[in-house]
Amino acid sequence: MVKETEYYDCLGVQPTATELEIKKAYRKLAIVHHPDKNPGDETAHHKFQQISEAYQVLSNEELRKQYDKFGKQHAVPDSGFEDPSEFFGMIFGGEAFVDLIGEISLMKDLTKTMEIMKEDDDDLRTTHLSADDKPSADDKPSADEKPFADEKPTPPRSGASTPRPAGIPTRLMLHDRSHADLTSDAASSASSAASKKDKKADVSQQKKDELSAWEAERRKIRQERVDTLAKKLIDRISVWTETDKGPETTHAFNEKTKYEVENLKMESFGIEILHAIGNVYALKASSFLKSQKFLGITGFFSRLRDKGTLVKETWGTISTAIDAQMTMEEMAKLEEKGGEDWTDERKAEYERKVTGKILAAAWRGSKFEIQSVLRDVCDKVLNDKKIPLEKRVERAHALMMVGTVFKNAERDPEDEFTEGVFEQLVAEASAKKEDDKKKKKHSRHSKASSTKEKEEEVNMSSGKA
Secondary structure, rough: OOOOHHHHHOOOOOOOOOOHHHHHHHHHHHHHHOHHHHHOOOOOHHHHHHHHHHHHOOOOOOHHHHHHHOHHOOOOOOOOOOOOOHHHHHHHHHHHHHHOOOOOOOHHHHHHHHHHHHEEEEEHHEEEEEEEEOHHHHHHHOOOOOOOOOOOOOOOOOOOOOOOOOOOOOOOOOOOOOHHHHHHHHHHHHHHHHHHHHHHHHHHHHHHHHHHHHHHHHHHHHHHHHHHHHHHHOOOOHHHHOOOOOOHHHHHHHHHHHHHHHHOOOOOOHHHHHHHHHHHHHHHHHHHHOOHHHHHHHHHHHHHHHHHHHHHHHHHHHHHHHHHHHHHHHHHHHHHHOOOOOOOHHHHHHHHHHHHHHHHHHHHHHHHHHHHHHHHHHHHHOOOOOHHHHHOOOOOOOOHHHHHHHOOOEEEEEEEOOOHHHHHHHHHHHHHHHHHHHHHHHHHHHHHHHHHHHHHHHHHHHHHH
């Protein structure tokens, strides 16, 4: 018997839920209710905070015991609750990969940018409530005027088709006002419009300055991340580069890397992250080693291939995000339309599809960030002119060995890991996208074949004629 069920209700689980059930519930809700995925929903941030707080308590054995016995007032982490944006990042690798890739900042960067943009929108709305927009004293009836209820219908003017209704305050018609009054009003309106334009320009400039300052801060943080990861990478491969590099040492180095992989591959998206890291290490090391041969021509083509890969990854990231957005809009339209076809089963199917595609977009974005940072890390490790070329060549060989082991990482079929459900959702979303591509390609092929057959029939008919 538990004292209260608020946290369990928040995650949609029973008080008897296992650790695995609680984790799965949190991951699903965190993706669906993340503020970045609900830009028009003012309650999303609060909902996301609640989900994160509930999970941080229920996923901790001691805190959960305190919560079940005494309630949430007695179940607060010693260091306070973590930032949900940082906590959300644990879906992709968590702390286990920090020394290899650093902290994924995609969600935090998006959140900060959206906050700046939202502040700008709020400021613009405030400028619209200027004194010129508020009712003036001239708009109010004077003390000599009768109350609205006591007003009598005004006799129609010559040429007027209908009398002015009772109960509506009388106003001077345009032709009842002097030219001086009209000129004054026009000047006042122009002045008000100019003032609003200036205020809007000031707010826009302020937004640009904030975004510029944030971008500079973001670049600084990224460079610090690259510098830190480069030092850690040098320390990691020094186990081989600073030794005799003989067969036994090389074997021990590879075995150590394989043992590390056995632990890392069990993390959330562990295999995918290992492959992403391994591809960068191997590609950068290969490009560097080839650049030392044949006057660097082979290395030049390797760098071109690297740039081609980057373009492909950029487009893949963008298209995945667009696909997720279109699926969310499609679901929103179906839900709004409702009807007999919108059953609970179909809704659940779409929720799973949307969750998978959102998660796929988040992973593609995170993967792009990881590989982008690691490219700079490898360049710093391999192209430091202060280090003798011979030593940099050794570093490249060590990177090639680590990259090869990472690229070949596989999860054993019998392995049990709690985050597999998310990789499965991404796999389903990716498979659906590939199926759609094949269907479109098949449709285009069928149309082309049909057109060709008709042309052949026409030609045959013409020949007979």
